Amino acid sequence: AQSVTQLDSQVPVFEEAPVELRCNYSSSVSVYLFWYVQYPNQGLQLLLKYLSGSTLVKGINGFEAEFNKSQTSFHLRKPSVHISDTAEYFCAVKATNAGKSTFGDGTTLTVKP
């Protein structure tokens, strides 16, 4: 079984500032890792994913995340945020040998002008 902990429920930040949304996971087997974004009243859409290879993963909208196996973390970063980045962000984990994805509780990113 896997579990995901998103360490911050809310992250307020000013426009053009950098941001990091933190995600830790627990699993006894190898995993895939994901970040999804949810805009108000919509479904989730994939931002980026780590399957294998380079631990630095680049996604859409200028976001990137780094897989750290020793710290079991997959933190999401963006060097300069925009108002339009205001949304809910979900970290998810899935065993590589198939199975259901497990989602974190989400982090609300609010970008202020």
Added chain:
Amino acid sequence: DGGITQSPKYLFRKEGQNVTLSCEQNLNHDAMYWYRQDPGQGLRLIYYSQIVNDFQKGDIAEGYSVSREKKESFPLTVTSAQKNPTAFYLCASEQGMAGNTIYFGEGSWLTVV
């Protein structure tokens, strides 16, 4: 365009009534899921299906029922046994349980009046 269509977007239910939420996908995905999302909270898995005519309970299946008679369709019935059904419901699909990206519909709001 390929995707997942949920309907209706907004639904009101009187106490004691059953309601059915529709979910259709044209992505040719084998696996389909139903999640419940309460305001400010994460996703909780209600039911999932890996293949036609087969489905399994998720973490909060009580008071819900599903069917999977066709590959593209996975309707969710919220029964009168569900004591607190007001929530945002998300349908999702994946190529297979060994797949590595979940695709979500736009969601359905259910309110009990």
